[in-house]
Amino acid sequence: MSISSEMDKGTPIHRSRVHTSYISKVVMSLLAVAFGVFGIIVAIVDENAPWWVAIVGVIIAAVLFGVGMVLTQVTVVVQPGALYVSAGYRTVKLPISSIGYFGQVRLTRRNALRFSKFGNLTNGKPGPAVEVVTRDGKYYAILTNSGTELADVLLREGLDPSALRVAFPVDVVGSRADYDREQRPASMPGNQQRR
CATH class of the missing domain: 2.30.29 (PH-domain like)
Incomplete structure (x- = not known):
């Protein structure tokens, strides 16, 4: 079991969180939204685009958003x-x-x-x-x-x-x-x- 999963199991006695970089958090969030929207727009607008472009865009967006939240x-x-x-x-x-x-x-x-x-x-x-x-x-x-x-x-x-x-x-x-x-x-x- 990883330390991160140990940290999340059970009811914590105390939990505190400090955001270290609001600018990085906003930039990563905007990049995530941009990738998601770009993937969906490409899939809708381009008739020859494969359907998985939208899914890849949304997955990349989710990963960027998650990384941004964790690293900040x-x-x-x-x-x-x-x-x-x-x-x-x-x-x-x-x-x-x-x-x-x-x-x-x-x-x-x-x-x-x-x-x-x-x-x-x-x-x-x-x-x-x-x-x-x-x-x-x-x-x-x-x-x-x-x-x-x-x-x-x-x-x-x-x-x-x-x-x-x-x-x-x-x-x-x-x-x-x-x-x-x-x-x-x-x-x-x-x-x-x-x-």
């Missing part, structure tokens, strides 16, 4: 025991018990476009996001407008509360020290990174 949004779903994030081109499943750091961050355009070995799940859009670092050192930047609500849901689902208190593990992740993230003093109780 970031979807976050919490199912029992797991956080799923789909950024169109990639879907990631994170067991809630594996999260060692969870914090809010504001991504600039430069940060949002930065490639990551593990997971830049922003589709290149700057704005409010959350950072997740797993206990084995994998880093994920996840675009979401509901970071506080997501943290509350994850806590109810078994997130270790220390993940919301520890300082960002720069020594583990390294290259993201310049992000505009929430500040957590290293002297706070519980701010020792567990290994």
Whole structure:
């Protein structure tokens, strides 16, 4: 079973969606309509055109519309025991018990476009996001407008509360020290990174 189909099964505990590019969404929708209309017009106007031209036009339109919808949004779903994030081109499943750091961050355009070995799940859009670092050192930047609500849901689902208190593990992740993230003093109780 694929991660995407796991994400869609059952009743989600939390679901949020952020559209990352309204212009791309509109352009893909217009292209889809144009292909569909073109295929139908060719089949109707040209007496010698095969009937399947209209069907091919409609199928291409549906595919373009679907691709446009998927590639222009970031979807976050919490199912029992797991956080799923789909950024169109990639879907990631994170067991809630594996999260060692969870914090809010504001991504600039430069940060949002930065490639990551593990997971830049922003589709290149700057704005409010959350950072997740797993206990084995994998880093994920996840675009979401509901970071506080997501943290509350994850806590109810078994997130270790220390993940919301520890300082960002720069020594583990390294290259993201310049992000505009929430500040957590290293002297706070519980701010020792567990290994």
